[in-house]
Amino acid sequence: MDATATTPNGDDAPPARVDLRAEFNEVGIGEVLDQLDRELVGLKPVKTRIREIAALLLVERLRKRMGLATGNPTLHMSFTGNPGTGKTTVALRIASILHKLGFVRRGHVVSVTRDELVGQYIGHTAPKTKEVLKKAMGGVLFIDEAYYLYRPENERDYGQEAIEILLQVMENQRDDLVVILAGYADRMEKFFQSNPGFRSRIAHHIDFPDYTDGELLTIAEGMLNEQNYHFAPEAKAAFERYIGIRKTQPLFANARSIRNALDRIRLRQANRLIADLDRSLTAEDIMTIEAGDVLASRVFGKEDGRDR
Amino acid sequence: MRLTQGCFSFLPDLTDEQIAAQVQYALSKGWAVNLEFTDDPHPRNTYWEMWGLPMFDLQDAAGVMMELNECRKIYGDRYIRLSAFDSSHGWESVRLSFIVNRPKDEPGFRLDRQESDGRNMRYTTRAYSADKPEGRRYGG
Numbered sequence: 001m002d003a004t005a006t007t008p009n010g011d012d013a014p015p016a017r018v019d020l021r022a023e024f025n026e027v028g029i030g031e032v033l034d035q036l037d038r039e040l041v042g043l044k045p046v047k048t049r050i051r052e053i054a055a056l057l058l059v060e061r062l063r064k065r066m067g068l069a070t071g072n073p074t075l076h077m078s079f080t081g082n083p084g085t086g087k088t089t090v091a092l093r094i095a096s097i098l099h100k101l102g103f104v105r106r107g108h109v110v111s112v113t114r115d116e117l118v119g120q121y122i123g124h125t126a127p128k129t130k131e132v133l134k135k136a137m138g139g140v141l142f143i144d145e146a147y148y149l150y151r152p153e154n155e156r157d158y159g160q161e162a163i164e165i166l167l168q169v170m171e172n173q174r175d176d177l178v179v180i181l182a183g184y185a186d187r188m189e190k191f192f193q194s195n196p197g198f199r200s201r202i203a204h205h206i207d208f209p210d211y212t213d214g215e216l217l218t219i220a221e222g223m224l225n226e227q228n229y230h231f232a233p234e235a236k237a238a239f240e241r242y243i244g245i246r247k248t249q250p251l252f253a254n255a256r257s258i259r260n261a262l263d264r265i266r267l268r269q270a271n272r273l274i275a276d277l278d279r280s281l282t283a284e285d286i287m288t289i290e291a292g293d294v295l296a297s298r299v300f301g302k303e304d305g306r307d308r
Numbered sequence: 309m310r311l312t313q314g315c316f317s318f319l320p321d322l323t324d325e326q327i328a329a330q331v332q333y334a335l336s337k338g339w340a341v342n343l344e345f346t347d348d349p350h351p352r353n354t355y356w357e358m359w360g361l362p363m364f365d366l367q368d369a370a371g372v373m374m375e376l377n378e379c380r381k382i383y384g385d386r387y388i389r390l391s392a393f394d395s396s397h398g399w400e401s402v403r404l405s406f407i408v409n410r411p412k413d414e415p416g417f418r419l420d421r422q423e424s425d426g427r428n429m430r431y432t433t434r435a436y437s438a439d440k441p442e443g444r445r446y447g448g
């Protein structure tokens with residue numbers, strides 16, 4: 001008996017009508033999208049693009065259900081933007097959306113850079129790349145600074161081997177995993193120019209803008225709030241100034257720099273509190289960041305050479 | 309004679325879909341999945357060759373199926389078995405093992421009888437295919 005043979009009776013025929021709202025509620029992406037809006041500050045264009053992609057995939061799901069789909073869509077993406085603009089964070093959310101919509105089976109993210117894909121000697125690269133691919137199957141493979149895979153100055157570079165395996169899997173195993181390439185916009189553009197195979201396999205390009213000063217402040221307040229801290233009013237003003245100055249300095253990495261700055265500020269606050277052991281503290285004292293905790297930062301041009 | 313070793317060997321061969329479902333079960337339990345191949349079908353042959361390393365930290369069966377298909381491309385004329393190892397404390401052993409590929413023709417085993425002292429009999433089984441050198445046993 002052939003289990004795959006079905007007769008076109010009422011049960012097996014595709015539905016003539018589908019209920020969009022029921023489908024939307026059933027997959028539960030509304031909650032993920034709202035959470036994305038709520039928890040991530042700014043990123044307006046990114047959020048819009050993700051809503052568009054989610055809409056497209058929801059319709060694709062309906063088309064599948066109605067027997068109108070023509071194969072699985074390409075879902076590989078590229079995320080371009082400066083460091084700390086939220087690419088990794090958004091990749092995690094995308095994975096969860098793809099999972100809820102049924103376009104990946106598990107919904108986990110495996111995040112790698114060149115070092116995890118490319119080997120040191122002949123015969124080392126293919127197994128390494130495959131190892132990573134196997135772990136990513138069923139989910140999303142996030143390749144940070146993907147352009148380092150391609151080193152044209154060295155014609156024997158093993159990166160090329162990794163690229164070829166990746167391209168093959170991106171093409172032939174689209175049901176098994178989604179690849180997201182991430183990195184600086186300009187370098188990524190050059191990478192795509194030299195590797196047209198990648199560009200043609202990528203369905204969605206999403207650009208991550210830098211955060212404005214106001215957004216960085218909101219991000220800072222959110223991060224503090226999460227850890228049960230908050231700025232005193234003068235500390236908030238000081239941190240606004242901090243942001244303005246830090247942005248002009250080298251190695252500024254948007255929200256990541258904010259996270260790091262807050263770590264150091266909490267350290268200074270703890271030191272300030274500990275300095276007076278005879279004092280009794282209220283919860284408010286322990287939660288409050290004072291202006292001095294911010295202003296002691298090296299960013300304000302104090303001579304102290306330590307990394308503060 | 310159809311070789312019956314490991315789980316499921318008295319059932320018809322599993323389809324790839326059925327194999328993938330078993331693999332997914334193993335992965336969901338956190339077991340490491342491993343592929344091995346041989347052309348010596350003797351039941352006491354414990355020296356199967358490993359196809360790469362055991363696969364750790366996989367979430368989805370597709371990764372294992374990819375390796376199985378590559379192994380079949382090269383050793384499709386031999387026996388391939390898949391095993392799942394549970395490393396958790398107290399188990400530390402294989403929890404599931406079954407054949408996922410077999411040669412087209414399986415000539416089976418000959419039973420040799422050796423008459424020894426008194427009326428004693430010694431028995432030994434010999435795979436017909438093992439008369440040929442390794443690598444040439446199943447027309448490969």
Ligand SMILES: Nc1ncnc2c1ncn2[C@@H]1O[C@H](COP(=O)(O)OP(=O)(O)O)[C@@H](O)[C@H]1O
Binds near residue numbers: 081083086088219255
């Ligand atoms: N829009 C945002 N709102 C709140 N926190 C953010 C936002 N964007 C980034 N972050 C935080 O900044 C840090 C760096 O973000 P990440 O996603 O790793 O950036 P990228 O991958 O682009 O370098 C993380 O700790 C993340 O939580």
Ligand SMILES: [Mg+2]
Binds near residue numbers: 084087088
């Ligand atoms: Mg990142």
